[in-house]
Structures are given as structure tokens and as C-alpha cells.
Amino acid sequence: MKVIVDNKIPFIKEAIGKIADEVIYVPGKDFTPALVKDADALIIRTRTQCNRELLQGSRVQFIATATIGFDHIDTEYCHEAGITWTNAPGCNSASVAQYLQSTLLLINLLKGKNLSEMTIGIVGVGNVGIKVAKVARELGMRVLLNDLPREEKEGSTNFCSLQFLAEECDVITFHVPLYKEGKYKTFHLADELFFRSLKRSPIIINTSRGEVIETAALLKALQTGLISDAVIDVWENEPDINLTLLYKVFIGTPHIAGYSADGKANATRMSLDSLCRHFGIQADYHIAPPEPENPIIIASTPTEAYLKMYDPRKDCEALRAHPELFEKLRGDYPLRREKTAFSVITP
Numbered sequence: 001m002k003v004i005v006d007n008k009i010p011f012i013k014e015a016i017g018k019i020a021d022e023v024i025y026v027p028g029k030d031f032t033p034a035l036v037k038d039a040d041a042l043i044i045r046t047r048t049q050c051n052r053e054l055l056q057g058s059r060v061q062f063i064a065t066a067t068i069g070f071d072h073i074d075t076e077y078c079h080e081a082g083i084t085w086t087n088a089p090g091c092n093s094a095s096v097a098q099y100l101q102s103t104l105l106l107i108n109l110l111k112g113k114n115l116s117e118m119t120i121g122i123v124g125v126g127n128v129g130i131k132v133a134k135v136a137r138e139l140g141m142r143v144l145l146n147d148l149p150r151e152e153k154e155g156s157t158n159f160c161s162l163q164f165l166a167e168e169c170d171v172i173t174f175h176v177p178l179y180k181e182g183k184y185k186t187f188h189l190a191d192e193l194f195f196r197s198l199k200r201s202p203i204i205i206n207t208s209r210g211e212v213i214e215t216a217a218l219l220k221a222l223q224t225g226l227i228s229d230a231v232i233d234v235w236e237n238e239p240d241i242n243l244t245l246l247y248k249v250f251i252g253t254p255h256i257a258g259y260s261a262d263g264k265a266n267a268t269r270m271s272l273d274s275l276c277r278h279f280g281i282q283a284d285y286h287i288a289p290p291e292p293e294n295p296i297i298i299a300s301t302p303t304e305a306y307l308k309m310y311d312p313r314k315d316c317e318a319l320r321a322h323p324e325l326f327e328k329l330r331g332d333y334p335l336r337r338e339k340t341a342f343s344v345i346t347p
């Protein structure tokens with residue numbers, strides 16, 4: 001079996017050596033029709049557009065994306081061409097929840113906001129949204145949930161309309177997939193109309209996909225005070241992002257909310273498990289993230305402890321210093337671990 005693998009997928013080399021006969025590593029943006037022509041499988045990230053243009057005439061029968069999002073895969077074409085694809089649901093949800101937790105703590109610390117007097121609206125309550133809701137409740141926030149597909153299936157008891165969130169919330173955070181069309185379209189879900197409907201000048205957080213928020217409308221909302229601030233991890237037109245927005249927001253990071261090593265290891269393991277299942281291969285591999293350099297954290301308060309584990313300001317500083325290195329900052333991301341990797345000691 002021949003597999004082409006995105007060369008920025010970590011912890012994969014040894015394990016895939018036990019599964020495939022031939023493995024070729026290339027940058028995600030360099031997958032070409034000629035390269036994939038005689039491959040049986042691809043293991044990709046969000047940087048490879050898997051569509052007719054890339055795949056037609058190839059031998060590819062299986063694609064695993066080591067991500068939760070799959071808006072870079074033309075699923076209709078894959079269906080038509082008999083290509084099976086998988087993503088990695090939940091792989092990095094704890095990582096995004098860690099990003100949100102540190103962000104909310106910074107809102108408290110640097111903006112002097114009392115979180116227990118604030119209402120947060122969560123748009124998209126799947127793997128990430130559920131964990132973010134738990135974090136926010138633990139911080140004492142009132143939590144409102146918006147999830148159209150879930151509301152349709154489960155009834156409206158636990159869910160609110162986007163309009164209600166717009167009226168009630170001090171923070172609104174987006175955790176929806178990018179759907180460019182259809183009943184649940186999320187492309188430019190937050191547009192000028194949405195921003196004009198906000199009542200409490202909330203802080204907007206986006207770690208979903210850049211295209212879920214209309215950049216021009218967001219900038220205008222920031223300039224006119226319709227929103228009081230923004231935390232942006234995902235951008236329209238990555239890596240050529242809007243620099244005015246980058247320097248205006250409270251925190252701006254290069255699409256790394258899901259980049260804990262724990263999340264990356266989960267994604268790699270899930271992709272290989274799917275590959276083995278598809279080809280009926282049994283292989284023995286173990287994928288785990290490296291230990292943190294300092295697993296013991298000395299901190300006087302939970303806020304200090306959590307920010308020592310992960311502080312998004314560092315990622316923001318790095319991006320602001322070199323926005324032209326957006327992809328490099330992601331590709332060479334430093335080791336970041338989730339809280340299970342640490343023990344906290346109070347001095």
C-alpha cells in the first residue's frame with residue numbers, strides 16, 4: 001500500500017512504517033494530481049484541498065484528515081468517485097477548550113470583567129462546544145447554547161436562537177463547522193445584520209473557521225463599538241490574513257487553538273486506526289505526546305496555573321511579530337500539553 005502523508009502530521013512515522021509499504025511525506029499544499037496518481041491512501045490536514053481536480057484518475061480509495069473540520073474535502077466528489085474519507089471527531093476538542101479557558105481567564109485578569117456576572121453564548125455545541133460550556137460553567141458564567149441541528153433532533157429545551165444569544169450575551173463564541181451552503185449554512189453566519197442585532201457589546205471569539213465571520217463586518221463592529229473586543233484564531237483567507245484585524249483584536253493567533261500535542265496525537269492515532277480499518281490491516285502501534293519540559297507547576301492561584309500551562313498571548317505575540325510566517329508558526333508549533341500532563345503545587 002502506498003500512502004501520501006502531510007509532512008506536518010506529528011508522531012506518525014514509526015507507526016505508519018508498520019502499516020504501509022511505501023510512505024511519501026509532502027507539505028499539505030504540495031499534493032498534486034501527479035503525486036497522488038498511484039497512491040492508495042492520503043493522510044492530510046486542512047491544507048490539502050481534496051477535490052476532483054486532485055483526485056480524478058488516481059488510485060486513491062481512502063482519505064483520512066487528521067482534523068475535525070472537513071470543509072477541505074469535496075465529500076460529494078468522494079462519494080461519486082467511491083473514495084472513503086474519515087475525519088477525527090473530538091481529537092482536539094480539549095485543546096480548544098484549553099484555549100477558551102485561558103482566554104476567559106485573561107478577559108477576567110486584563111479587562112477586569114467578573115466572569116460570574118457574565119453570560120456566554122456558545123454557537124455550535126458539538127465536541128468542542130460541550131467542553132467549552134463545562135469550562136464556562138466552572139468559571140461561574142451563565143451559559144446559553146445555540147445549535148440548530150441538535151435543536152431539531154433533541155427539541156428546544158436546552159437551546160436558544162442566535163437572536164436570543166445576540167440579546168443576552170457578554171461573550172459569544174463560535175464552534176460550528178464551515179458549511180458553505182444548505183439548511184445549516186454557517187458561511188458568514190456572523191454578518192453585518194448579526195452584529196447590528198447585538199445588545200450588550202459582547203466579546204466575540206472565533207476558533208471555528210474564518211469564513212464563519214464576515215471580516216469587514218467584524219472590523220466595522222469593533223470600530224463602532226457594536227462589540228467590545230474579539231479573540232480570533234481562525235481567519236478568512238489564511239494565511240493572507242487581515243492585518244488591521246490582527247492588530248485590533250484582544251488576542252489573534254494563527255489557527256492553533258486545537259494544537260495541543262495531546263490533540264495532535266489523538267488525530268494521528270485516529271487517522272491510522274481508520275486507515276487500518278479501511279484496508280483490514282492489524283498493526284501494533286502506540287502514539288502518545290511527549291512529556292512537558294516542566295510537568296510540575298508552582299502557582300498561587302488556578303488562573304496562574306492555567307496560564308502557565310497555556311497562555312495564548314505568546315501565540316498572539318509571535319503572530320503579530322511575524323504575520324507573514326502564519327504557516328511556519330503553525331508547522332513548527334512548540335510543544336503544548338493539556339492539564340492532565342501537569343501537577344500543580346501551591347507555594
Ligand SMILES: NC(=O)c1ccc[n+]([C@@H]2O[C@H](COP(=O)([O-])OP(=O)(O)OC[C@H]3O[C@@H](n4cnc5c(N)ncnc54)[C@H](O)[C@@H]3O)[C@@H](O)[C@H]2O)c1
Nearest residue numbers: 069124125126127128147148149175176177184208257258
Ligand atoms: N481552531 C482550531 O484549531 C480548531 C480545532 C477544532 C475544531 N475547529 C473547528 O471547530 C468546528 C467545531 O468543532 P467540533 O469538534 O465541536 O465539531 P462537531 O462536529 O463535534 O460540532 C459542531 C456542532 O455544530 C453544530 N452546528 C452545525 N451547524 C450549525 C449551525 N448552522 N448553527 C449552530 N450549530 C450548528 C452541530 O450540530 C454540532 O453539534 C470544526 O468543524 C472546525 O471547523 C477548529
Ligand SMILES: O=C(O)[C@H](O)[C@H](O)COP(=O)(O)O
Nearest residue numbers: 045046047067068069258259
Ligand atoms: O479542524 C480542525 O481539527 C482544526 O481546525 C485543526 O486545528 C486544523 O489543523 P491542521 O489542519 O493545521 O492540522
